[in-house]
Amino acid sequence: xxxxxxxxxxxxxxxxxxxxxxxxxxxxxxxxxxxxxxxxxxxxxxxxxxxxxxxxxxxxxxxxxxxxxxxxxxxxxxxxxxxxxxxxxxxxxxxxxxxxxxxxxxxxxxxxxxxxxxxxxxxxxxxxxxxxxxxxxxxxxxxxxxxxxxxxxxxxxxxxxxxxxxxxxxxxxxxxxxxxxxxxxxxxxxxxxxxxxxxxxxxxxxxxxxxxxxxxxxxxxxxxxxxxxxxxxxxxxxxxxxxxxxxxxxxxxxxxxxxxxxxxxxxxxxxxxxxxxxxxxxxxxxxxxxxxxxxxxxxxxxxxxxxxxxxxxxxxxxxxxxxxxxxxxxxxxxxxxxxxxxxxxxxxxxxxxxxxxxxxxxxxxxxxxxxxxxxxxxxxxxxxxxxxxxxxxxxxxxxxxxxxxxxxxxxxxxxxxxxxxxxxxxxxxxxxxxxxxxxxxxxxxxxxxxxxxxxxxxxxxxxxxxxxxxxxxxxxxxxxxxxxxxxxxxxxxxxxxxxxxxxxxxxxxxxxxxxxxxxxxxxxxxxxxxxxxxxxxxxxxxxxxxxxxxxxxxxxxxxxxxxxxxxxxxxxxxxxxxxxxxxxxxxxxxxxxxxxxxxxxxxxxxxxxxxxxxxxxxxxxxxxxxxxxxxxxxxxxxxxxxxxxxxxxxxxxxxxxxxxxxxxxxxxxxxxxxxxxxxxxxxxxxxxxxxxxxxxxxxxxxxxxxxxxxxxxxxxxxxxxxxxxxxxxxxxxxxxxxxxxxxxxxxxxxxxxxxxxxxxxxxxxxxxxxxxxxxxxxxxxxxxxxxxxxxxxxxxxxxxxxxxxxxxxxxxxxxxxxxxxxxxxxxxxxxxxxxxxxxxxxxxxxxxxxxxx
RNA sequence: GGGUAUGUAGCUCAGUUGGCUAGAGCGCCACAUUGACGUUGUGGAUGUCGGGGGUUCAAGUCCCUCCAUACCCACCA
Numbered sequence: 001x002x003x004x005x006x007x008x009x010x011x012x013x014x015x016x017x018x019x020x021x022x023x024x025x026x027x028x029x030x031x032x033x034x035x036x037x038x039x040x041x042x043x044x045x046x047x048x049x050x051x052x053x054x055x056x057x058x059x060x061x062x063x064x065x066x067x068x069x070x071x072x073x074x075x076x077x078x079x080x081x082x083x084x085x086x087x088x089x090x091x092x093x094x095x096x097x098x099x100x101x102x103x104x105x106x107x108x109x110x111x112x113x114x115x116x117x118x119x120x121x122x123x124x125x126x127x128x129x130x131x132x133x134x135x136x137x138x139x140x141x142x143x144x145x146x147x148x149x150x151x152x153x154x155x156x157x158x159x160x161x162x163x164x165x166x167x168x169x170x171x172x173x174x175x176x177x178x179x180x181x182x183x184x185x186x187x188x189x190x191x192x193x194x195x196x197x198x199x200x201x202x203x204x205x206x207x208x209x210x211x212x213x214x215x216x217x218x219x220x221x222x223x224x225x226x227x228x229x230x231x232x233x234x235x236x237x238x239x240x241x242x243x244x245x246x247x248x249x250x251x252x253x254x255x256x257x258x259x260x261x262x263x264x265x266x267x268x269x270x271x272x273x274x275x276x277x278x279x280x281x282x283x284x285x286x287x288x289x290x291x292x293x294x295x296x297x298x299x300x301x302x303x304x305x306x307x308x309x310x311x312x313x314x315x316x317x318x319x320x321x322x323x324x325x326x327x328x329x330x331x332x333x334x335x336x337x338x339x340x341x342x343x344x345x346x347x348x349x350x351x352x353x354x355x356x357x358x359x360x361x362x363x364x365x366x367x368x369x370x371x372x373x374x375x376x377x378x379x380x381x382x383x384x385x386x387x388x389x390x391x392x393x394x395x396x397x398x399x400x401x402x403x404x405x406x407x408x409x410x411x412x413x414x415x416x417x418x419x420x421x422x423x424x425x426x427x428x429x430x431x432x433x434x435x436x437x438x439x440x441x442x443x444x445x446x447x448x449x450x451x452x453x454x455x456x457x458x459x460x461x462x463x464x465x466x467x468x469x470x471x472x473x474x475x476x477x478x479x480x481x482x483x484x485x486x487x488x489x490x491x492x493x494x495x496x497x498x499x500x501x502x503x504x505x506x507x508x509x510x511x512x513x514x515x516x517x518x519x520x521x522x523x524x525x526x527x528x529x530x531x532x533x534x535x536x537x538x539x540x541x542x543x544x545x546x547x548x549x550x551x552x553x554x555x556x557x558x559x560x561x562x563x564x565x566x567x568x569x570x571x572x573x574x575x576x577x578x579x580x581x582x583x584x585x586x587x588x589x590x591x592x593x594x595x596x597x598x599x600x601x602x603x604x605x606x607x608x609x610x611x612x613x614x615x616x617x618x619x620x621x622x623x624x625x626x627x628x629x630x631x632x633x634x635x636x637x638x639x640x641x642x643x644x645x646x647x648x649x650x651x652x653x654x655x656x657x658x659x660x661x662x663x664x665x666x667x668x669x670x671x672x673x674x675x676x677x678x679x680x681x682x683x684x685x686x687x688x689x690x691x692x693x694x695x696x697x698x699x700x701x702x703x704x705x706x707x708x709x710x711x712x713x714x715x716x717x718x719x720x721x722x723x724x725x726x727x728x729x730x731x732x733x734x735x736x737x738x739x740x741x742x743x744x745x746x747x748x749x750x751x752x753x754x755x756x757x758x759x760x761x762x763x764x765x766x767x768x769x770x771x772x773x774x775x776x777x778x779x780x781x782x783x784x785x786x787x788x789x790x791x792x793x794x795x796x797x798x799x800x801x802x803x804x805x806x807x808x809x810x811x812x813x814x815x816x817x818x819x820x821x822x823x824x825x826x827x828x829x830x831x832x833x834x835x836x837x838x839x840x841x842x843x844x845x846x847x848x849x850x851x852x853x
Numbered sequence: 854g855g856g857u858a859u860g861u862a863g864c865u866c867a868g869u870u871g872g873c874u875a876g877a878g879c880g881c882c883a884c885a886u887u888g889a890c891g892u893u894g895u896g897g898a899u900g901u902c903g904g905g906g907g908u909u910c911a912a913g914u915c916c917c918u919c920c921a922u923a924c925c926c927a928c929c930a
Contacts, residue, residue: 006892187926198930216930229930263930271930278930340929390857394926489925515858515924520865522923553878554866559858560923564865566879573892584889622869629867633877648889721896728884728896757885757895805874818910826872826911833874 002685003586007579009543012681017131019684025695026136028074028474036076037068038475040463041137042483042491043080043145043456046119047088050129052517052525052551052563053484055535058135059548060514060555060628061482066136066673067623068479070699076475078463079130079137081123083145085410085452086182090347092118092409103408108447111408116146129536134544134676136695141471143463145455146411153462154455155414155429157502162427166363169425171292173282174402176355177345178300182406183359185451186399187490189343189352198338199323200268202331203228203245206253212237212245213333215267217340218277219326220318222247223306224295225254227273229284232258234269248331249322250307259284276356294356315353360404360413360448367497368395374496374506381510383626384558387488394489395497403451410449418443453490457498460507467503478508480626485513485558512626515560517551522562533563545675546572552628552674574636575678578671581644582682585664589657595688598662603748604650605659606706607713611642612666613702619670620699632674639667646717653751661688666700716748716755719775723756726770726781730791734759735781738769742777771847773840788851795848802841809834 020026028036039061044054061077069075092115093103103111123144130137143150161167174183199219204211212228225247230237237256244253254273261280262271275285275292285292297303302310302318309325310318326332343352372395374380375388382388404413412431418424419435419442426443430436435444455462460478464471477499481492492511499507518524519531526532539547550568554561600606615638622631643663651660665688668679672694683694727735736759737752739745745752749761769780770791783791812818812830819827 003889005890007890191927214930218930261930267930273930280928280930338929384858386857390925393856397926485924522865556867562865564879566865569892570878573890576892577890580890580893582889587889625869627867627869630869633867637877644889645894649894724895725897731884733885808874812910815910821910822872829872 002591003579003583003682005580005583007543007576007678007681009545009575009677010540013132013134013544013677016677016680016684017134019680020136020693020695021139023693025693026077026138027140028076028138029696030074033074033474035072036074036475037065037071037479038076038078039065039480039482040078040460040478041080041135042481042487043082043143043459044126045084045087046081046123046126046144047084047091048122048126050126050133050535052533052535053514054129055133055538055547056514056517056551056555057482057484058130058133059552060512060626061480062133062135062676063548063552063628063673064480064482064623064626066676066695069696070669070672071620072698074474076141076471077135077137078141078143078471079127079135079139080143080145080459080463081119081126082452082456083119083409085405085449086180086347086407087452088115088119089407089409090180106408108408115409132536132539132544134548136676141463145452145459149465150455150458150462151411153458153466154411154450157458157498158414158450158454159427160502161362166366168361168363169358170361171356171358172361172402173276173279173354174357174359175343175352176298176357177348177350177352178298179348179350180345180407181298183357183402183404184345184352185402185453185490188346190346191341191343194340194342196338196340196342198267198336200333200335201248201272201326202333203247203270203272205240206244206246208243212240212256212270213268214270214272216272217338218274218319220302220310220315220322221274221277221295222272222322223250223302223310223318224274224276224293225272226275226285226290226293227254227288228256229259229262229271229273230256230269231262231264232260234262234264237270248329249325255290257284257288257290259287277354279354282354292356296353296355298355298357300350300353315351359402360415361400361402364398364400364497367501368398370500371395371493371497374500379506380496380508383510383512387485387511387513387558391488391493395493398493401451403454404446404448405451406448408449410452411455413446413448413450415446416443417446453494456491457494458502460495460499461503476503476507477505480510480512481508482512482514485515488513510626513558514555515558518560518562520562520564538565538568542568542572543575543677545575545678548676549574549632549674553632555629557626574640575675577640577644578667578675578678579682581639581648581664581667582686584648585660586686588651588655589661593657593661593686593688595661595665596658598656598658600659600705600709601656602650602654603709603713603716604647604654604751605656606709608642608647608663609659609702609705610707610710611638612663612700613705616666616670616700616702623673635667635671635674639671643667649755650713650751653754666702668694669697669700712744715744715776716752719744719772719777719779720752720756722772722774723758723781726772726791727757729794730783730787732781732783732787735783737761737779738764738782739777739779740765744777745779768850771843771850773843773847792848792851795844795851799841799844799848802837802844806834806837806841809837 041061042057044050065075065077096102175189176183196217198215198217200213200215202211202213214228228245240256241258244255247254261284273281273284275282275290276294277296293305295302295306300314302313304311310321313321345352372392375392414427414429414431416426416428416436426438428436431445435442461472461476464476466472495507546568549571553567554564600609615634618634619631668683672679680694734757739761741763753761769782772779809830
């Protein structure tokens, strides 16, 4: 035999993957075909190892693509890697820190080159991991997010938006992390519930005496106040509107204004307005044309706009100092405990400061509207379906998007500003130059880069070489976008908007969102908790196939779930089971076996082929609707319970070589998307069809089975099951069976004897012993007297249960409404059930009589 | 405050358009045994399908309500 006793994945996986690559298995064939299936892999960050989420993603996508390839489609799984601007910079900065340097020691060009090299090194690492996971990607189409075509596409999109007036530059509040020195999109800010304090500060009227008290959690920002606002309907305060107050600690007078945004119930009903450091206040300032005074700089320190004593203090220090001075001067009315949520940098935890900064923005409204329209027209199917409405709601509330980042690593923004006029910006792609000359004027390069998600938005079509590429023409829109629920908003939404904007079509026909994989106890995995599970360790321990099957075994779209290693164990055992089925086949079919025509002869042959026929349809139906776990479970039970436990056992008595071989072949094919390595390894070893690759064979078609014969095998099964049950229950060892002459038992007696572990079957007219109840052919187990009393008791209990079941069925059929309203098939089914139940009861009665006689 | 999920066996979870006598894996109990496999085989036990109400001939599945949990969004002067 060529196959060793136990399947050891590491002995085969690398060779098998190499075989696929060599034979270009993953490059789509039939180039002209309209019948395609395409997925573009969400590009993992090229700055480290793959995590479990990537493992899950690749398993799901690879299953979908391999399945569709077997179904005869032009199938493409396109791989890529992400430069992940900010993420990568952070990782690289940590590396730099080890050598005692920081990014500020290098120019942008130097830094860019260094990070590029760093990422290039990591790419090899992660490509190896793709291979380990069995991901059947077309490496010839590999794309990196900083490849020229991706950058060009980003510039094309930016230019189109620029020309259509969707891009604007403005001084807006941005979410600024002073530690990383960059702004974040709203969606990137992490809010945490924080116990803080609410401070009440008195602002005296400039003239005429009296005062207004405002409440604030951030007293230090008062240094930048430019107004106090009250609600127009606030009877208590409305009289102050139009007057001015003297801002404590400064010598500035600021107006009292009326605005709807004020909540009369909160605090005192009067709000200090700090347009430069609060998003709401910014909007109020816009409406009332108030000045904006920045008092906090990009390093998080108080700047020169504030009185000298506070300058240079960081925010926390300034707060203490301001409070101290306010108290000393009698302006601090009171302090209350107050819970509120505060934005933090998701990387370093620094409190995010809303700061004024010139940034590039996209006017999202027209983009969002198109996306909403497409979603409402069901142009994209969602798994789980509820995510669609969630996305629509998000898009409806979408604000303009700040796309510029103050980081070193990323795609430079192709914009230059006039040396003379800071308002004069031009679009130009010559970003490798510090400055350029246009029409005799000098322009300087914008030092900023794009938010990663800006270029990622074009991913589905940029990777396929839109607009002229063959890839685009054949594979767009993508069949599926499969990714994590957590990036529905930042990524999926943008791909939809950008796809519609640039190509006029939705970028994909369906979206499948998988949930987060948590640790064994349902906690989120994180490096800081130290509960991160590395997929490569799992692959090494259980094998790649076991990892894939184990990780998708509990998959349900959209929901988080804990990592369950017992599923991997089960999957490994399953792979080994399949392996041993192949060993058995190899053993009984011989080394030189060649596949031929399979003609079913026995009841078992018809039965297994019928089951196989159902399986091929059911697995197709599941995978077409992305029910991965259900499809896997069906396969598992077919192979293990039907094929191994019944058919192979039966084949030991009566072998039909071609049927056995065909069922194994079909099992290998259907299972291949889930367990590509072990199935291909078996196929290559058996060599039943020289030189063929399992991965590119065709989905099995099963025909010509006889249902009657298949049912006969099921009759044998229920007979055997009952004998096994009784043998176990009554502690019988190798009992004898007496049976009336019947076709079923007569022609299958040896099979029944073996499967049921009988000593012997005797054909005889009615006799004593234990009457089998599930058997259509009258048969009795010969037992000793001592066993009979035991059995009678059990039989009595069983009769009572049976009578109850019959009563239930009778009652249901006696219900006129049921008989009238339920579908005929359902009613017929009930009738049949009742008939069977009565038949069984009769047999029980008969059995009891005989035992008592 | 708004929203979305989730709650089914000891554990982790399936359960598609209502037809269910509610399933799987692991675990548990008993037994078996080796000419494919101990990563094995055979048999078994275990559930007020979160609580309550409703619609229906029929509800784990649909509706309402309450409880619990998780996540997302907004706001928090």
